[in-house]
Amino acid sequence: MTFPAFVDLLRQLYVNVAEHEFALPDKQQTDSRVSLLTGVHRKEVSRLRGAGAPVRVVPDSVSRTSAIVARWLADPQFVDARGTPLPLARTSEAGEPSFAGLVESVTRDLRPRAVLDDWLDRKLVEIDDEDRIVLMEGAMVPRGDGEVRLYYFARNLGDHAAASVENVLADAPPFLERAVHYDGLSEELARSLEAYSREIAVETLLRLNKYANQAIQNDPGGSSRWNWGVYILTSDATSLVAEETPENKNAGGETA
Structure with missing residues (x-):
């Protein structure tokens, strides 16, 4: 990533966090206030706000993949006694856990075969000698997908910055840092x-x-996040x- 591209991404991050995390109650957030909070020029603020909110928009490749991987790493039927993700058969036989069952337990909008082909191409999984699907360590570390890496860069840095600011401004730091x-x-x-x-x-x-x-x-669900x-x-x-x-x-x- 070139330095100008990094600076532009960081500028987007500042504008996004200021817009969503520092809005005043019952008042519309304005370009002028976002500019005052961030130090980014008002014309740039207007351009970036019009381009969307990259921190809050979760790419499909992130939301779908992360949800399936998280289930594979956490659900007792897909891990062994030590918590290690099990190699999975392509489809279920005699009630055994399978990759198809894993995908369908998270979403019915995707065909398990399509997910498998995509993950093989991205080297998130591999096929072992018994034709089972094995989760690779790289599935937990986004490396090749630029969209995924940039999303987590913006999200994690934004949350860390927001927590740090709250801790500086509050009398008693509310977040562990x-x-x-x-x-x-x-x-x-x-x-x-x-x-x-x-x-x-x-x-x-x-x-x-x-x-x-x-x-x-x-x-039951709600508007909070962790x-x-x-x-x-x-x-x-x-x-x-x-x-x-x-x-x-x-x-x-x-x-x-």
């Missing part, structure tokens, strides 16, 4: 911590997905302007 950080590490230790934290993060994501996926089955996320960053800090001192080397902690 913490980080554990250590500086002055060797590259080997930094990579080791990255691998360990990634393992814990994936395990937690799977547990939360299982809990939410089961709880939603009996939920998003839980985690990020990991490992980088070389030698290019930073600030010099390392004995006081800040290996400084670490949990920060709000």
Whole structure:
């Protein structure tokens, strides 16, 4: 992605969050107020608002795929005792769980064969030696689909920014936003911590997905939404302007 394209996407994100998250009660959000909130020029605000709201519009490739994958990772009939997604037969035989049954448990608008062909092409699944469909790890990490990656970039960054702003403005921070950080590490230790934290993060994501996926089955529905996320960053800090001192080397902690 080029820098101008990134800047334009970030500009869209700012305008979208200001429009939807910071509207005044019983008042129409105006271009002028959005411009004041974001610092984006009013003409650009008008153009971007007219182009739609990318953060709130969920691409079909996201909503359908994520719902089916979430069910595969959470529903007891599609995972083993350890919570690992089972390889699935194409169609059901003698009541056994199948890929067709998985897709149909989420939506009747899509043919299971069409979903399978699409997922094979996107390398979200593969066929094993017993002609069973196996979920790939890449199904949980959007890589090749630009639309999917840009959607999650805008959504996750927007939610993180909104939570951060609320925490700064509120007397008592309403949202959990913490980080554990250590500086002055060797590259080997930094990579080791990255691998360990990634393992814990994936395990937690799977547990939360299982809990939410089961709880939603009996939920009447409404206008509320919930998003839980985690990020990991490992980088070389030698290019930073600030010099390392004995006081800040290996400084670490949990920060709000």
